[in-house]
Amino acid sequence: HxxxxxxxxxxxxxxxxxxxxxxxxxxxxxxxxxxxxxxxxxxxxxxxxxxxxxxxxxxxxxxxxxxxxxxxxxxxxxxxxxxxxxxxxxxxxxxxxxxxxxxxxxxxxxxxxxxxxxxxxxxxxxxxxxxxxxxxxxxxxxxxxxxxxxxxxxxxxxxxKSIRIIHNLSFVEDPTRVFRAIKFANRFNFTIGKLTSNLIKNAIRIDFFKNLSGLRVFSELKQILEEENPISAIELLNEYHLDKVIHPGLILDSSVISLMESVKKALAWHDLLYLDIQYARWAVYFMVMIRRCPVKVIDEICNKFRLPPRQKNMVLRDRIRADDRLYLLEKSLPCKNSGLYHILSIFKTEQILYMIATAKKEEARKAISFYYTQLKDVTPLIRGKDLLTMGIKPGPAYRDIMQKVLDARLDGLVDTLEDELEYVNMINQNRYPH
Ligand code: ATP
CATH class of the missing domain: 3.30.460.10 (Beta Polymerase, domain 2)
Known part of the structure; x- marks a missing residue:
């Protein structure tokens, strides 16, 4: 009753x-x-x-x-x-x-x-x-x-403060509940009840997940990674060996957990400054989770999860690029603002936060945050019509000139529109000396 x-x-x-x-x-x-x-x-x-x-x-x-x-x-x-x-x-x-x-x-x-x-x-x-x-x-x-x-x-x-299933066949009926148990335990700081915990271990041992759609596992994992603080959930996933349920090649050990702590700090830094900028929080954690896996394993995980191409590119292709550029940046520091801009400008918020979290040198972390807060949105003041007025023939040269003006602005060589016009004149004279 x-x-x-x-x-x-x-x-x-x-x-x-x-x-x-x-x-x-x-x-x-x-x-x-x-x-x-x-x-x-x-x-x-x-x-x-x-x-x-x-x-x-x-x-x-x-x-x-x-x-x-x-x-x-x-x-x-x-x-x-x-x-x-x-x-x-x-x-x-x-x-x-x-x-x-x-x-x-x-x-x-x-x-x-x-x-x-x-x-x-x-x-x-x-x-x-x-x-x-x-x-x-x-x-x-x-x-x-x-x-x-x-x-x-x-x-x-x-x-x-206990997470308990309602009946013993609960995980047989729906194994994704294992992930949900972890999500709720983590969110409310509850513990998973003894019987429920044993049934989870049993579900993993007998591999209830065999026939489960990757899409549903991904949906639950994504929800966990979108939580305010997903780290103890990932520790719990690891304790239950659920990383192996996601993919046998996935390792969620203490080094991944400690990088996730860095992600948490990077996200907190970002959200304090930019409350209104939306980005995929889960993706930043996810990139850290899979970063040490071989490309083949990541590819298999993405396919199993049926990640849409855009998201797959974000966590695989763009993430590898972010690793490469971070390596390059750490080697080229200190560098001019324009140099920093060219290394980082291809990245979206997710990769920038990933790079801040995974940077080995504090100097690199600072440079990336500086790029994100000070340089990312810098644009020249002059427009194409100004170049036209100056008698410069429209064509590929416009892009080149604009790029040079942007670099000059990033490096503090120009300030006002007049400065920029003068700068363009100078470039133009160098290109076509009288
Ligand atoms: P949240 O705050 O994360 O939205 P919620 O409890 O509202 O938590 P939902 O995922 O929106 O969670 O689900 C709504 C309700 O549906 C839950 O309270 C839960 O009882 C039920 N539910 C959701 N998923 C399952 C599932 N896999 N098996 C059984 N019940 C489920």
């Missing part, structure tokens, strides 16, 4: 009035259709952990799609439906999204060996989830609004 408890005071204390009002509206919409409904999963877990959550997942005992349409009309929002999965997303005018799923007994094929009879549909829905901490639900109907429903001991495990 479920443990039930009124947590309304807790909800009122923890959640913003807007969110509470929204949850109440969802409950009212359910009542209007005679449906029982609950907010479930990560939202409730994060509420109990005093953490902010951006997603609202609703489970409706009945037709979730019909409910979502009704809610969308009530809140003057939009509704996208996925008939195949009986799910829908309601998008409010402010852009906020609410995921809606249907729990109906007839949707569930009883998983082998699991006693599914005698379960309400909400219980069955929660039973199919990954860990007990994700199985908490809060009733939203007006009658009983704010009742926490705990079928599987989620509250106990939150208190114990």
């Amino acid at each position: 479920a443990k039930k408890r009124n947590i309304l005071p807790f909800i009122n204390e923890r959640l913003s009035p807007d969110i509470i009002e929204l949850l109440r509206d969802i409950g009212r919409a359910g009542d209007e259709m005679g449906l029982d409904l609950f907010v479930v999963g990560g939202f409730v877990r994060d509420l109990m952990l005093y953490r902010k959550s951006d997603d609202i997942d609703i489970v409706v005992e009945g037709d979730g799609i019909a409910f979502a349409k009704h809610l969308a009309v009530m809140k003057q929002g939009r509704c996208n439906t996925h008939r195949e999965f009986c799910t829908a997303v309601v998008i409010l005018p402010c852009g906020f999204k609410i995921d809606v799923a249907s729990s109906r007994l007839e949707y569930y094929k009883a998983p082998a060996a699991l006693p599914t009879v005698e379960m309400s549909s909400i219980k069955l829905d929660l039973f199919r989830r990954d860990f007990t901490i994700n199985t908490l639900a809060i009733r939203l109907n007006q009658e009983g609004f704010g009742t926490l429903i705990d079928f599987f001991g989620g509250q106990r495990d939150i208190k114990d």
Whole structure:
């Protein structure tokens, strides 16, 4: 039986009035259709952990799609439906999204060996989830609004700081949950329960991952690498020998872990300065994870993960280039700003951060950060039309001149537009002396 408890005071204390009002509206919409409904999963877990959550997942005992349409009309929002999965997303005018799923007994094929009879549909829905901490639900109907429903001991495990599966066949059903266990343990600083841990070891020993799509493993790994601090998760991956599940040639030893610490510092440095620049955080960690593997192994990992060509190029071709250029840079330091610019200007943020993290010399690290903060966006003031006015014939010479003006600007030889025009005159006279 479920443990039930009124947590309304807790909800009122923890959640913003807007969110509470929204949850109440969802409950009212359910009542209007005679449906029982609950907010479930990560939202409730994060509420109990005093953490902010951006997603609202609703489970409706009945037709979730019909409910979502009704809610969308009530809140003057939009509704996208996925008939195949009986799910829908309601998008409010402010852009906020609410995921809606249907729990109906007839949707569930009883998983082998699991006693599914005698379960309400909400219980069955929660039973199919990954860990007990994700199985908490809060009733939203007006009658009983704010009742926490705990079928599987989620509250106990939150208190114990424990990641536990709900039943022993969990990893047989879906081995990607092994990666999810590590993600949650790392994120919340929880430990993986003893039985769950043994079942993970068992899953690895018996190689449950054999038939698992690389795409799903990659999706979970990427989520881990996008976490605020993924390093202890990678240590845990290593302890469980999951590196070998990703690829037998992958080694996640202490030297990789220590480079990941450098990546963490580089990303923190970047994000402090440039909050608004988006980049693939996971890719910087990933490049460090695979950097010592032979190209053949990296190629196989990328193919197994079905990385799109752009991402594959980023972590393979461009990463090798970054290693080469870093080597060149460390040999050429100290160098002029224009020299630094030419070595680094082909790289995107991901490679720049990778180079900062992997540089052997502090001097190189400083030079790369200097390039990124001071030189990367420098451009000449003159335009093509200025060259035209000066009587220079349009053609390949323009690029050459612009490049020289850029170098002069980088090296502090010119400041104003007049300086640049004069500089162009000088170059031009040298090219075509009278
Ligand atoms: P996050 O904060 O990372 O978004 P979340 O718990 O909301 O955490 P999601 O990956 O968005 O995680 O999944 C939503 C819900 O779906 C989870 O609470 C979990 O119960 C369930 N879920 C997701 N993946 C699985 C899985 N592989 N097996 C079982 N349940 C899953």
